[in-house]
Amino acid sequence: MKKVAALLLVSLAALALVACGGSDDDTSSTAAETTAESAGGSGGGGAVETLKFEAAEGSALAYTSDTAESAAGKVEIEFSNPQSISHDVEIEDAKGEDVASTELVSDGTATATAELKPGEYTFYCSVPGHREAGMEGTLTVK
Ligand SMILES: [Cu+2]
Numbered sequence: 001m002k003k004v005a006a007l008l009l010v011s012l013a014a015l016a017l018v019a020c021g022g023s024d025d026d027t028s029s030t031a032a033e034t035t036a037e038s039a040g041g042s043g044g045g046g047a048v049e050t051l052k053f054e055a056a057e058g059s060a061l062a063y064t065s066d067t068a069e070s071a072a073g074k075v076e077i078e079f080s081n082p083q084s085i086s087h088d089v090e091i092e093d094a095k096g097e098d099v100a101s102t103e104l105v106s107d108g109t110a111t112a113t114a115e116l117k118p119g120e121y122t123f124y125c126s127v128p129g130h131r132e133a134g135m136e137g138t139l140t141v142k
Contacts, residue, residue: 050075
């Protein structure tokens with residue numbers, strides 16, 4: 001009897017997984033997950049990932065980290081810049097094609113969304129001279 005119950009649980013879990021994974025056929029459920037995710041904070045079960053970038057304090061032409069990591073899929077990019085100097089975050093793929101970019105922002109936060117496939121990307125600031133000065137890094141999408 002116990003075995004039957006366990007099997008039932010397993011198949012229910014499998015069903016739930018299938019329901020979660022089938023996001024390509026139902027956009028409304030994806031939107032609901034997005035709302036829940038942003039209301040509930042960070043983390044989460046792989047619905048929409050928030051990818052955070054931050055410019056260094058002061059006036060250094062640098063991000064706080066030159067590496068970033070994300071799960072593949074739809075990603076919410078959140079860039080906060082405490083500086084009075086404007087910066088942004090652009091993401092380009094291995095071929096050098098832009099896949100996402102935020103608005104330029106100073107003393108605030110800019111967001112963007114991207115659909116990322118697994119691979120290596122480069123993120124950088126598009127303000128002339130900033131990338132060369134060190135505002136770039138590697139984003140790994142798994
Ligand atoms: Cu910049």
